[in-house]
Amino acid sequence: MRFNRIAALGRAALGLAALGFASAAFANSPNSPNTSNGYNLPTGVTELAQRMYGLHMLVFWICVGIAVVVFGAMIYSLLMFRQSKGAIPDTTMIHSTKVEIIWTIIPVIILVVMAIPAADLILAQEDTRNSELSIKVTGYQWKWEYQYMDAAAGIDYFSTLAQPSNFARQLGSGIDPKTVPNYLLDVDKPLVIPSGTKVRLLLTSQDVIHAWWVPDFGAKRSVIPGFVNELWFKVDPGKEGVYRGQCAALCGRDHAFMPVIVDVRTPDDFKKWVEEQKAAAKPAAAAATEAPAGATPPTAQVLPN
Ligand SMILES: [Cu+2]
Numbered sequence: 001m002r003f004n005r006i007a008a009l010g011r012a013a014l015g016l017a018a019l020g021f022a023s024a025a026f027a028n029s030p031n032s033p034n035t036s037n038g039y040n041l042p043t044g045v046t047e048l049a050q051r052m053y054g055l056h057m058l059v060f061w062i063c064v065g066i067a068v069v070v071f072g073a074m075i076y077s078l079l080m081f082r083q084s085k086g087a088i089p090d091t092t093m094i095h096s097t098k099v100e101i102i103w104t105i106i107p108v109i110i111l112v113v114m115a116i117p118a119a120d121l122i123l124a125q126e127d128t129r130n131s132e133l134s135i136k137v138t139g140y141q142w143k144w145e146y147q148y149m150d151a152a153a154g155i156d157y158f159s160t161l162a163q164p165s166n167f168a169r170q171l172g173s174g175i176d177p178k179t180v181p182n183y184l185l186d187v188d189k190p191l192v193i194p195s196g197t198k199v200r201l202l203l204t205s206q207d208v209i210h211a212w213w214v215p216d217f218g219a220k221r222s223v224i225p226g227f228v229n230e231l232w233f234k235v236d237p238g239k240e241g242v243y244r245g246q247c248a249a250l251c252g253r254d255h256a257f258m259p260v261i262v263d264v265r266t267p268d269d270f271k272k273w274v275e276e277q278k279a280a281a282k283p284a285a286a287a288a289t290e291a292p293a294g295a296t297p298p299t300a301q302v303l304p305n
Pocket of ligand 1 (some may be wrong): 029139142209210211247249250251256258
């Protein structure tokens with residue numbers, strides 16, 4: 001009986017270990033969706049994300065310290081002062097003001113120690129001043145629209161789930177999702193941004209509440225109809241690449257099918273991309289505004305009052 005229980009525990013531990021290794025392997029694959037090692041938060045590729053990771057680890061180690069002290073005292077007391085060792089309960093100590101003051105002040109100090117760097121980081125997150133590129137992000141059921149401003153003004157497009165994922169996800173498609181690269185984590189047109197540049201997003205929605213989230217940037221904001229929320233990030237130079245995220249607010253039937261993909265390029269490559277986009281947009285815009293041959297121009301009509 002006892003042996004069976006130990007064997008079951010062993011099997012459970014092995015299963016957990018295998019799960020851990022599997023998630024670690026996924027995180028380290030060439031198509032790694034983030035900088036997480038599979039066990040912890042992503043370390044991130046922006047200063048803000050790295051500061052968040054540092055704060056998270058600071059709080060984690062404070063919690064570990066508290067656990068060691070509290071559980072240490074508990075386990076020591078349980079072992080050293082148990083009845084079988086002849087311990088006699090002290091029934092005279094009903095109340096101790098001194099102890100109450102100590103166990104109030106110590107947690108307050110710990111909370112303040114954690115609150116100071118946390119408040120500092122929140123202020124930094126909210127500080128969108130001196131941004132170098134602004135992009136308006138609009139959430140729709142179930143896609144994103146990116147409208148560039150500043151030097152890239154005029155670029156405006158939708159970002160929707162990539163076709164291979166979209167075909168494979170259909171009921172009875174017969175396509176094994178495992179054969180689709182980056183299944184549900186690819187779009188037709190990603191958000192393209194330059195590295196080393198403070199990018200500010202202005203986020204709003206056309207229908208329901210969405211949330212724009214890229215873990216590696218330490219960036220996540222609710223996208224709410226009727227409101228414009230702000231968010232900023234600056235990807236460290238040398239960290240160019242494709243970063244993946246998700247809509248992080250349950251926004252309806254196809255919530256799982258509106259990933260966020262950001263293609264970070266060097267400032268030079270970004271400039272080239274902007275020129276390409278503008279050059280491609282020009283003939284299309286010209287064709288749209290040019291009146292077809294033979295068409296009479298619209299005349300102004302005076303409407304009766
Ligand atoms: Cu959404």
